[in-house]
Amino acid sequence: MSAAIGAPCPIKDCAKHAKPGHLMCWPHWRRVPKALNHAVFDTFANLRNDPTAYIQAKDAAIAAVEAKEAAEGGAA
Numbered sequence: 001m002s003a004a005i006g007a008p009c010p011i012k013d014c015a016k017h018a019k020p021g022h023l024m025c026w027p028h029w030r031r032v033p034k035a036l037n038h039a040v041f042d043t044f045a046n047l048r049n050d051p052t053a054y055i056q057a058k059d060a061a062i063a064a065v066e067a068k069e070a071a072e073g074g075a076a
C-alpha cells in the first residue's frame with residue numbers, strides 16, 4: 001500500500017516519514033550521534049539473534065535526537 005513511504009518519523013512532533021528501511025526522517029537521522037548510529041546498524045545486522053539489542057539501540061538514538069531538540073527549541 002505505501003511501498004514508497006516508510007514508517008512515520010518517531011521523533012516527537014515530527015510529521016515526516018522515514019525512508020523505507022530507515023529509522024527516522026533524514027534530517028533527524030543526521031542528528032543521531034555517530035556511536036548510536038553505528039549501534040543501530042550493528043544491532044540491526046544481528047536483529048534475528050538479538051532483537052532486544054536493536055530495540056535498545058533504536059530507542060537510544062531516538063532519545064538522543066529528542067534530547068538535542070529539547071535543548072535547542074521549546075523555550076524560544
Ligand SMILES: [Zn+2]
Pocket residue numbers: 009010011014015016024025026027028
Ligand atoms: Zn523526523
